[in-house]
Amino acid sequence: MSVFKxxxxxxxxxxxxVVLDANEPEIKVEHVSVRFDGKKGAAPVxxxxxxxLDIRQGEFISLVGPSGCGKTTLLxxxxxxxxxxxxxxxxxxxxxxxxxxxxxYGIVFQNPVLYDWRTVRRNVCMPMxxxxxxxxxxxxxxxxxxxLVGLYHFGKKYPHELSGGMQQxxxxxxxxxxxxxxxxxxxxxxxxxxxTKEKLNEDLLxxxxxxxxxxxxxxxxISEAVFLSDRVxxxxxxxxxxxxxxxxxxxxxxxLAIKNTPEFGALVAKVRNSFEGV
Amino acid sequence: xxxxxKQDSNRLATFVWVLALILIWExxxxxxxxxxxTPENVLPHLYQIVESVFxxxxxxxxxxxxxxxxxxxxxxxxxxxxxxxxxxxxxxLLALLMNLMKTVEKIAFPYLMIIQMIPILGMAPIVLAxxxxxxxxxxxxxxxxTFYPVATNTLAGFKAVPGEKLELMHVIAASKFEIYRKLLIxxxxxxxxxxxxxxxxxxxTASILVDTLQGGGGLGTMLSQSLKHAMTIYVFWQIVFLSxxxxxxxxxxxxxxxxxxxxHRWARKVKLDEPAQLDEPA
Numbered sequence: 326m327s328v329f330k331x332x333x334x335x336x337x338x339x340x341x342x343v344v345l346d347a348n349e350p351e352i353k354v355e356h357v358s359v360r361f362d363g364k365k366g367a368a369p370v371x372x373x374x375x376x377x378l379d380i381r382q383g384e385f386i387s388l389v390g391p392s393g394c395g396k397t398t399l400l401x402x403x404x405x406x407x408x409x410x411x412x413x414x415x416x417x418x419x420x421x422x423x424x425x426x427x428x429x430y431g432i433v434f435q436n437p438v439l440y441d442w443r444t445v446r447r448n449v450c451m452p453m454x455x456x457x458x459x460x461x462x463x464x465x466x467x468x469x470x471x472x473l474v475g476l477y478h479f480g481k482k483y484p485h486e487l488s489g490g491m492q493q494x495x496x497x498x499x500x501x502x503x504x505x506x507x508x509x510x511x512x513x514x515x516x517x518x519x520x521t522k523e524k525l526n527e528d529l530l531x532x533x534x535x536x537x538x539x540x541x542x543x544x545x546x547i548s549e550a551v552f553l554s555d556r557v558x559x560x561x562x563x564x565x566x567x568x569x570x571x572x573x574x575x576x577x578x579x580x581l582a583i584k585n586t587p588e589f590g591a592l593v594a595k596v597r598n599s600f601e602g603v
Numbered sequence: 604x605x606x607x608x609k610q611d612s613n614r615l616a617t618f619v620w621v622l623a624l625i626l627i628w629e630x631x632x633x634x635x636x637x638x639x640x641t642p643e644n645v646l647p648h649l650y651q652i653v654e655s656v657f658x659x660x661x662x663x664x665x666x667x668x669x670x671x672x673x674x675x676x677x678x679x680x681x682x683x684x685x686x687x688x689x690x691x692x693x694x695x696l697l698a699l700l701m702n703l704m705k706t707v708e709k710i711a712f713p714y715l716m717i718i719q720m721i722p723i724l725g726m727a728p729i730v731l732a733x734x735x736x737x738x739x740x741x742x743x744x745x746x747x748x749t750f751y752p753v754a755t756n757t758l759a760g761f762k763a764v765p766g767e768k769l770e771l772m773h774v775i776a777a778s779k780f781e782i783y784r785k786l787l788i789x790x791x792x793x794x795x796x797x798x799x800x801x802x803x804x805x806x807x808t809a810s811i812l813v814d815t816l817q818g819g820g821g822l823g824t825m826l827s828q829s830l831k832h833a834m835t836i837y838v839f840w841q842i843v844f845l846s847x848x849x850x851x852x853x854x855x856x857x858x859x860x861x862x863x864x865x866x867h868r869w870a871r872k873v874k875l876d877e878p879a880q881l882d883e884p885a
Binding site for chain 1: 765767768770771773774775776777781785786789792865867
């Protein structure tokens with residue numbers, strides 16, 4: 326329930342909109358370390374050690390690495406779900422907390438985290454209710470979002486009636502509904518079968534194309550990261566650190582066929598070879 | 604259709620159980636009829652009980668046995684109902700308070716358990732002595748029995764909300780009030796109803812028991828009078844069956860209300876297929 330602690334002050338936040346310099350990175354991660362205290366007497370666990378990273382606006386960036394490399398911790402730190410032990414994160418010139426309170430984040434977890442008592446439409450609608458969006462706009466936006474993720478005809482269904490892939494699409498539609506500046510995705514497709522995952526990968530690129538969001542995508546699947554991203558950040562464990570950043574130079578728009586090209590294979594190999602100490 | 608088949612087999616199981624119970628009862632009654640002098644005091648045949656329900660014979664000069672039972676059932680069940688609703692409301696509010704404030708949980712929870720451990724028969728005379736009113740006592744005892752299962756189940760419901768759902772609310776900057784309204788309270792509804800289903804029959808039982816303390820009318824009073832042969836024994840048997848039926852119905856009534864409150868539980872369980880491709884927006 327630690328989530329609640331700071332909520333009472335939420336209403337007071339807000340702050341002016343910041344106009345970004347085109348050259349200024351949207352998200353700046355500077356020398357961030359995260360340590361978790363070990364159980365009684367045990368050494369603290371270093372989840373992230375001195376991580377620095379700049380993310381440009383509109384960029385699709387993936388964090389890849391094996392379990393324990395701190396990729397999820399890094400995403401959670403940017404999302405203000407976790408505080409850095411040292412170092413600083415700046416998002417559009419503000420703290421992650423300020424950005425969160427302005428409702429500029431959209432988040433998708435590994436589980437769809439849908440509300441089973443709400444229909445698909447009302448699930449997508451939920452964040453807009455919190456934001457105080459007028460009802461007419463809400464209805465229009467829900468329709469727009471469901472069309473975007475290809476679930477327009479399933480709006481009246483309940484989550485448990487949908488397949489895993491469809492539930493995850495609802496989660497994406499919900500995250501996009503409040504028009505966030507930054508979409509945070511924490512292993513969103515890792516629980517899905519390979520075919521569904523590839524299909525959703527392709528669809529995610531189409532959605533990204535249409536919406537132009539900055540997407541921070543956490544995955545342990547190298548091929549998925551290479552297929553989706555502009556840049557792949559390779560993290561290595563014990564302690565979690567950035568061991569390489571690989572530019573994905575593949576042309577866009579990308580279709581699944583690109584996976585058969587030698588360039589794709591070379592980039593996958595390059596990412597794989599960047600891991601240290603695994 | 605998988606869900607239908609399951610429902611059918613459930614119905615069949617219930618039917619077999621009821622049939623077996625009737626069979627055992629009748630076997631017992633036949634045995635008792637051959638060995639006892641007044642078999643209806645021990646175990647009458649089921650048809651004798653049914654017959655007594657429709658009998659037009661006046662038992663106390665003005666009412667038939669069934670009329671007596673119905674008149675007294677009204678008093679008892681109304682009090683049980685009021686106590687039940689009161690207990691449910693208090694239980695829910697208490698769970699909410701305990702979830703909001705850890706200190707309330709720490710202070711209140713041990714006492715709740717102690718109250719729950721005192722047998723009703725021990726507690727009822729105290730309540731009666733304090734209130735000096737059998738009607739208030741019925742309501743209070745029914746409320747005491749109701750609020751504990753409701754409070755504990757609802758609290759468990761609050762605590763069962765997965766962390767990811769709370770984190771989602773956190774990331775989209777929901778206020779505490781919004782988190783309760785949009786997430787925690789809807790999530791705990793099935794748990795709340797589990798509490799109601801447990802306590803509804805208990806509230807009825809408690810109310811009948813409290814009746815027996817004083818001769819002020821009610822099912823319990825008639826029950827003990829009938830057992831003491833102050834009136835026909837069939838009043839006793841009718842009350843036994845009536846309270847059993849009302850107890851079961853009270854449970855099912857809660858299920859029905861729950862389904863009305865949570866329509867998603869009625870939606871079909873069949874998974875739909877992944878759509879072949881993205882709909883292109885018009």
